[in-house]
Amino acid sequence: xxxxxxxxxxxxxxxRSSSASTAFRNAVKVAFSDxxxxxxxxxxxxxxxxxxxxxxxxxxxxxxEQDKYNPKRTMHMAFSGAAVGVLCHHWYKILDRFxxxxxxxxxxxxxxxxxxxxxxxMIVTFFGSLALFERDPVENFKExxxxxxxxxxxxxxxxxxxxxVINFYFLPTRYRVLYDSTISLGYDVYTSQVKHRxxxxxxxxxxxxxSGAC
Numbered sequence: 535x536x537x538x539x540x541x542x543x544x545x546x547x548x549x550r551s552s553s554a555s556t557a558f559r560n561a562v563k564v565a566f567s568d569x570x571x572x573x574x575x576x577x578x579x580x581x582x583x584x585x586x587x588x589x590x591x592x593x594x595x596x597x598x599e600q601d602k603y604n605p606k607r608t609m610h611m612a613f614s615g616a617a618v619g620v621l622c623h624h625w626y627k628i629l630d631r632f633x634x635x636x637x638x639x640x641x642x643x644x645x646x647x648x649x650x651x652x653x654x655x656m657i658v659t660f661f662g663s664l665a666l667f668e669r670d671p672v673e674n675f676k677e678x679x680x681x682x683x684x685x686x687x688x689x690x691x692x693x694x695x696x697x698x699v700i701n702f703y704f705l706p707t708r709y710r711v712l713y714d715s716t717i718s719l720g721y722d723v724y725t726s727q728v729k730h731r732x733x734x735x736x737x738x739x740x741x742x743x744x745s746g747a748c
Contacts, residue, residue: 566708575711576619582715583615584608586722590730593723606667611726614663618656619711625652626710629702641702648698653690657683664729682728693721 565574587608594600629644658679665675697717701710 566712568708571708572620572623575623576616578712578715579619579622580612580615582719583618583722584612586719587611587726590723590726607730610664610667611722613667614660615722617659617663619715621652621656621659622711622714626707626714630707636703641699644702645695645698649691649695653687653694654683657686657690660686660725661729678729685728686725689721689724693717 564570588603591600591603591607595603625648629647633640633643633647661678661682662675665671665678668674694717697714701713705713
């Protein structure tokens, strides 16, 4: 966390002396430079994962599916977003290093690798990072993967292929996570719903068992 604070203070110092428009351009340039790109990508992923969960919780409170907003849930989703941001940052750099060019064949190869290799890794990371906060992490992780993996993987195939064609064909490497996270905002609402819908059903089941035991 200290490194994060130092990084963003340096970015602020680099742009503080400029006019507003120039400062914004400089901030973007510095934030997406090779030196600070990792911190920028993780920050973007954490922020949008948090916003996605806040939106989903607001909807659930409005529909009376839960009593009130749960900040711990958003913190857990933010942690998951950080893990995903780290993976995305390195994945896109690896893809662009070994598959060079923007021809149809190159974009197709990246798209297939992204869907067949990276998407499953991302889903496992999502459930694994959130399982760390559960009472029984290992058993909860196994149960989540068994019950929810295919649901999210099917959704991945619906959402990401067309989005990633734009990402791989038009955008430079440094903007891939920003684009990915922006598209993910709506998808993060869905993943939050999938994850915590199960938790709610599980809680009801446990309550039924307890009441039956009494």
